[in-house]
Amino acid sequence: MDSSKYNLSAQELQTLSSKAISAKAAAYCPYSKFRVGACILTQSGEYVIGANVENASYPVGTCAERVAFATAIVSGHHDFKAIAVASDTKPPASPCGMCRQFLNEFTTPAFPVYMYDSEGNYQVKTMQELLPDSFGPEDFAGERA
Numbered sequence: 001m002d003s004s005k006y007n008l009s010a011q012e013l014q015t016l017s018s019k020a021i022s023a024k025a026a027a028y029c030p031y032s033k034f035r036v037g038a039c040i041l042t043q044s045g046e047y048v049i050g051a052n053v054e055n056a057s058y059p060v061g062t063c064a065e066r067v068a069f070a071t072a073i074v075s076g077h078h079d080f081k082a083i084a085v086a087s088d089t090k091p092p093a094s095p096c097g098m099c100r101q102f103l104n105e106f107t108t109p110a111f112p113v114y115m116y117d118s119e120g121n122y123q124v125k126t127m128q129e130l131l132p133d134s135f136g137p138e139d140f141a142g143e144r145a
């Protein structure tokens, strides 16, 4: 696997985590009161944040991870090094099923997802671990009926 492109320096991980944790403050979550912050590090060394944005019509709300990735994509980024997700829970929140599929579109199986808990401790998992046997853009390359 192409895992070396996903090696973060200690400084990168420190910056990524602190931006994800501080992004929780930007959450709009009057319904769940469950704050989630996210931050993506691009391969070009930029950081893109997101937070969950809820809606009075509950299913319309969006998770922090999708806000961060959509922002990164429309900002012109297409090559990513890592994402950190921070919540106020212990153990930390991990991306929901919809977010795993959304991230799969823009990542590879070795892409790391760092999950931070309320005390700043993290667990890290790859996309392969979070979404095995995924369906993605490459599945459109084959022959279709």
Ligand code: THU
Residues within 6 Å of the ligand: 029, 032, 034, 035, 036, 051, 052, 053, 054, 061, 062, 063, 064, 065, 085, 093, 094, 095, 096, 099
């Ligand atoms: N949420 C996220 O933003 N990311 C996650 O990884 C888990 C859940 C949000 C969705 C909703 O606004 C709130 O947390 C409660 O589910």
